[in-house]
Amino acid sequence: MMFKFWFSLFLFCFLSQTYAADPIAGETRYKKTCVNCHGPAGKGAASYPKISGNDIAYTTEKLETYRAGKKIGPNSGLMIMMAKSLTDEEISNLAAYLKDAKYNVND
């Protein structure tokens, strides 16, 4: 019984640590490449759409779809290329960051 408790606690802590999205890391990753087209804080720029303010599940699903090489729009070629190297962790972090990202003119 005690063993089960500690094992469950360990599993919980381990999984939490493994899958807890980090929006700060997401912001860092976003600024590495994504910002060049989608603009600061995912606000959208030129013909590149706004990608902030969406549910985490939505952004995650889109990035995973691009990473899998599936076309879902006219600029899919670009996104497939950009998403190809993303890890699960990066996708989680990006989705967490973009959910609440707010544009500041001074960014």
Next chain:
Amino acid sequence: MKILSKIKLLALAAATSSVLMPVTIHAEHHASNKGMDVPRIGSMVVMSGLENPWDMAFTKDGSMFYTEKCKGLSVKTSSGAINPLYGMKDSKGYPAAGSDLFCSGQAGMLGVTLDPDFDNNRTLYLYSTSSKYHGSGCKTNFEKCDGNIVMKFKVSKDLTKVSGRTDIVKDIQYKPFESNQPFGGPGAHNGGRMAFGPDGYLYVGTGDRHRGICPQDNSLLCGVVLRIDGNGKGHPDNKVKGDSRIYTYGHRNVQGISFRPSDGQVFTAEHGPWHNDEITKLVSGGNGGWDPAEKIAGRGACPDQYCGYEPNQMEGMVPAVRAAYTPMSDTRFEDLMPPAWNNNGYSQGTGSAAFLKGSNWGIYEGRLATGIMGIGFGGTPGGMRIDIVDLTQDGMAVKSVIHMPVGVSKRFRGLEMGPDNALYAATDEGEIYKISAMK
């Protein structure tokens, strides 16, 4: 010293506040060597919250016309009032609108410029995407599609309305449908910058609209620079064989046009494919050297008959390989205008250009400010900056390129000199900056 420069900048901002209402101020202290005449450069936001501002045009007293790609034309007067003037289809809040004007992808309401004699004739020119002249074309991406126009208007003296729309160019080509390209949406490579030259003629930059044959086919207005009068008629000295309105051809997507103050020489700044951006001195009848057609120059068939991103267009690869396959400036053309500057194998979205005017710019006076947006594919560093390019007198090379210390990193879409000798910059993020230089 830095504090002092900020104080001076704030003083300047305060002095001009009756004209422009600053929202935020950034200041950058560049160098401090009086002997080298290096100016201090600072920037402040004069408008924000705009939707894709694309171009500006100034009256002598500092009123600023500006376009928003999917909304329309407005003016910020020298007293600070903002007057919407001419909207696009479904735009709200404009006193007049064109039901034929629309936006899609890179296309929409783009360039705006004023007649050199604007004070007397009140004439303004506007570039936009339009459905009015599609006619029987535009059914596919592989046929003529007259989808961009240049309009002429009269502006009321109180700057509250425009009237008398006359379409002086009706057949600049437009890409109507998505294609199998990395940037494959409709409206791609749509050009749109306009400027009057010292010869009194209007120069209009167009794009190749993802049609392979466009830049080298001079029966079509795509991938060319027009030189026309105020009624849309070609300059008598245009030397290109084909459409008499074409000044130069063989371009990819001309979004930057500026005339060197010292001699009136025109230069373009051009957004290249994945392996280059270019600044080029234009000569009448010259060929920019861009030819993305398939089955020519050693190339086979290309996706949707457009080789502009080939080979292997959906994968990152060494830029030099692409440059060899579809060069931005193909040396097989005898009438090639070689670029004065290229981007060292990068394409970062060179999209606008303006020669710096005024002694306040110190050693930078007469150099070309170039707006770089940002792409960042395949290991290319993002752009998001303004370069100051020192061109040689013969316009065939550059002496130096430095990054302007603007203090912000944005997608700089449109650059224009104001009558106050400040540089104004429109960003894709939705601002218009005033960038000042002081000795």
